[in-house]
Amino acid sequence: MNEWFSELTTIEKIYWIAAIVSSVFFLIQMISVFALGDLDVQVAGDTDIDVEFDDGIPYQFFTLRNMVGFFTVFSWSGLACISANYSLTTTLLISFVCGLVMMAIMSTLFYFLSRMVSSGTMDFKNAVGKIATVYIPIQAKRGGMGKVQIEIQGSIHELDAMTDEDIDFATNTIVEVEKIISGNILLVKKSS
Numbered sequence: 220m221n222e223w224f225s226e227l228t229t230i231e232k233i234y235w236i237a238a239i240v241s242s243v244f245f246l247i248q249m250i251s252v253f254a255l256g257d258l259d260v261q262v263a264g265d266t267d268i269d270v271e272f273d274d275g276i277p278y279q280f281f282t283l284r285n286m287v288g289f290f291t292v293f294s295w296s297g298l299a300c301i302s303a304n305y306s307l308t309t310t311l312l313i314s315f316v317c318g319l320v321m322m323a324i325m326s327t328l329f330y331f332l333s334r335m336v337s338s339g340t341m342d343f344k345n346a347v348g349k350i351a352t353v354y355i356p357i358q359a360k361r362g363g364m365g366k367v368q369i370e371i372q373g374s375i376h377e378l379d380a381m382t383d384e385d386i387d388f389a390t391n392t393i394v395e396v397e398k399i400i401s402g403n404i405l406l407v408k409k410s411s
Contacts (some may be wrong), residue, residue, distance in 0.1 A: 229233070230310075231301055237293035245291045248284060286324045293318030293370040343370050343403050346378070346396045350410055357381060357407065367394060367407060380405040 226363055227235065296313035305313070349369055357365030367380045367390065380394070381404060387393060394407040 222390075229394055230307060231298075234294050234297045234301065234314075236395045237290055238298060241287055241290035241294055244287045248287055251392050262339060269390055282326075285325050288321045288325045289318040292321040341371055341376065343371075343378075343399050343405075346405060347398055349396050351378075351380070351394050351396060351405070351407065353388045353390055353392040353394060357394075359387050364404065367395065367396075369405075378403060378405055382407050 224232065224235070260278040261300060292365070293314045297310050300313050302312035313410040322344060338383045346369055350369065351367035351369035354368045354377055357363070357367075361383060363380050364381050365379050368375055368377055370376075381400060382388060382395075383406065385408075388407070388409070393410040395410045397408050399407045400406050
């Protein structure tokens with residue numbers, strides 16, 4: 220092994236060292252993502268400063284994850300160019316472009332994956348304009364609160380409801396949500 224490494228040119232040594240180190244980090248990174256999920260790491264110190272990595276900016280190009288991907292592809296594509304007997308300039312150019320393409324692919328991939336994350340918190344604003352079914356009768360002119368069954372964000376919920384209309388809404392009446400009253404109480408009207 221020492222003989223083989225000592226016979227390499229300086230540029231080949233640099234590419235091989237970068238390839239081995241970045242590939243090890245890349246494998247560790249992939250194993251941790253698949254085994255543990257994508258962790259949000261927070262570092263807090265005595266300086267009362269919290270630092271969050273890979274969070275907050277919707278599209279991040281220069282992250283640790285992307286740099287590992289860059290150096291992995293940069294080094295292996297550079298070694299492929301060297302074995303194909305390309306010139307040093309061509310090798311550097313091709314490997315640099317391949318590394319940048321890898322960074323762009325990874326940034327775009329993780330951007331779209333981050334948009335698929337849901338907080339799981341129900342947003343009552345999503346109920347406005349939706350159709351619901353009266354579950355517990357609702358009295359006219361806000362005379363009493365009833366309940367409706369409504370689908371919000373892919374699941375069925377039973378929520379408190381009132382109406383400004385002149386008639387009571389009996390069980391199984393189809394209504395439409397007009398707006399949200401004080402927090403999580405729905406104002407409903409007869410569905411047209």
